[in-house]
Amino acid sequence: MPAFNSDKLMPLVRKLAIRSSLEPADAEALFGLPHRLALLDPGVYIVREGDIVDSCALLLSGYAHRSKMGLGGSRQILAFHMRGDLLDLQNSLLEVADHSVQALTCAEVAFVPRSAIAAVVEKRPGIARAFWRDTLADASIFREWILNLGRRDARQRISHLTCEIVAMQQQAGICAGPSYAWPFTQEQIADATGLTPVHVNRVLQAMRADGVISTGQRVLIVHDWARLKAAAGFNPAYLHFKGAGQGARLTA
Amino acid sequence: MPAFNSDKLMPLVRKLAIRSSLEPADAEALFGLPHRLALLDPGVYIVREGDIVDSCALLLSGYAHRSKMGLGGSRQILAFHMRGDLLDLQNSLLEVADHSVQALTCAEVAFVPRSAIAAVVEKRPGIARAFWRDTLADASIFREWILNLGRRDARQRISHLTCEIVAMQQQAGICAGPSYAWPFTQEQIADATGLTPVHVNRVLQAMRADGVISTGQRVLIVHDWARLKAAAGFNPAYLHFKGAGQGARLTA
DNA sequence: CGGTACGTTGAGATCGGTCAAAGGTTGTGG
DNA sequence: CCACAACCTTTGACCGATCTCAACGTACCG
Secondary structure: OOOOOHHHHHHHHHHHHHHOOOOHHHHHHHHOOOOEEEEEOOOOEEEOOOEEOOEEEEEEEOOEEEEEEOOOOOEEEEEEEOOOOEOOHHHHOOOEOOOEEEEOOOEEEEEEEHHHHHHHHHHOHHHHHHHHHHHHHHHHHHHHHHHHHHHOOHHHHHHHHHHHHHHHHHHOOOOOOOEEEOOOOHHHHHHHHOOOHHHHHHHHHHHHHOOOEEEEOOEEEEOOHHHHHHHHOOOHHHHOOOOOOOOOEEOO | OOOOOHHHHHHHHHHHHHHOOOOHHHHHHHHOOOOEEEEEOOOOEEEOOOEEOOEEEEEEEOOEEEEEEOOOOOEEEEEEEOOOOEOOHHHHOOOEOOOEEEEOOOEEEEEEEHHHHHHHHHHOHHHHHHHHHHHHHHHHHHHHHHHHHHHOOHHHHHHHHHHHHHHHHHHOOOOOOOEEEOOOOHHHHHHHHOOOHHHHHHHHHHHHHOOOEEEEOOEEEEOOHHHHHHHHOOOHHHHOOOOOOOOOEEOO
């Protein structure tokens, strides 16, 4: 495992800087993290539910998702991840993985040993804070998904998920225009929204017919962002990106 | 604000010790946290969505819940909390609250200033780790709720929630027998499971008719834990209580 | 003793699920 | 360059879990 690989870990530093202020020395320390690189094919498991994990995976390029299995073999997708995301920071403190993480496209992943994470966290409080913030922001996104599944109908759910993916791609600097990467199958959208693939298909057709979006080969085009956002009730505050903190009141 | 209030914060130390090992000095430091005590009536807001918060609430007795509002005024409950729980550790790092926390029963709450949290975290790595672990465990519970809402039918959802509340009460040392505290209205159960109060009522009747549980005035009795657990597909591993780590495999 | 909040009941509507099959697209190997 | 396989999307008919609305019963509290 090479001691430092220069700017291979750049996506991680970029991502953390979206939510936290990092000193130059913090960035240095992150670049210096020891890691093992891997190129994964779609569907490959990065972490499997029940595993005891001794390293922490960073997604450098491509897409990944977390998921959990239900009783009858049904699958629930818990989150989608893209370049720069920390895939299992939780496993740096919780020994047994409570869910799985899989590559969704071809993906470049860096595995960092738990011990190295622990060391850098101990040495640099700024990094500890950035990691903790990231954990908290992830939890906030999980909460929004609970609302999505519990209190929105099929069209709202899919619209909201679409808004979230668009917002994340913009922040990750993947796309800015009305066209976005869309590496998901309708079955994956179904597993993320608690619906069936058949129903997802029908809802997407309706959204296309209404001129809100169109989908092509692995591509999404948003024609009417205002309408998409309104239909979803999308408010990006829960993503906790810097400068997205609006509508604040003061309290004890 | 008194500098230390001896064992008033005992429930917090107890709770953290369920998931992390604390040195005696860590416990000392926790007992010494400055705080303001408050006795809250049912329904009182502890944190409100959109607030800028400069203190962190600890629940010393009673029950509380987190919730988030949807578009049409619909409410989704995100978590239930009981004695010892940290109610808004996230607000110690994320400035704007992305959801609300309310007292569910009469509740005793200690408010600790953000600055005091930050100081104790910086001085004692053991406490920092315990806080982070607690955050990660909360996120794990959110994930299980996503699965609950996305991939289980009404009876499974209610059964699972019941199992979770029972397990939490056991860990908090509130009850051990087949009788448990049940301070929830059917409307709150509905808001937590993504159902309507009417349907929750019918499902609870079915569960009583099947002899699995009975409910009385603010009390739940579990007659057939095995059947309840099986119907829910309940596996307590996601709660990350110590000694609940079973079914582990080894991985890179 | 009256009010308010909570629990219960019934009838009818609907959103989304199920099952099964047919079209498309993509990639691979001969 | 074609043929085939695998996977993904689309379609149709039917079904059923859960919602909606509206009323009635019940317990607690001042």
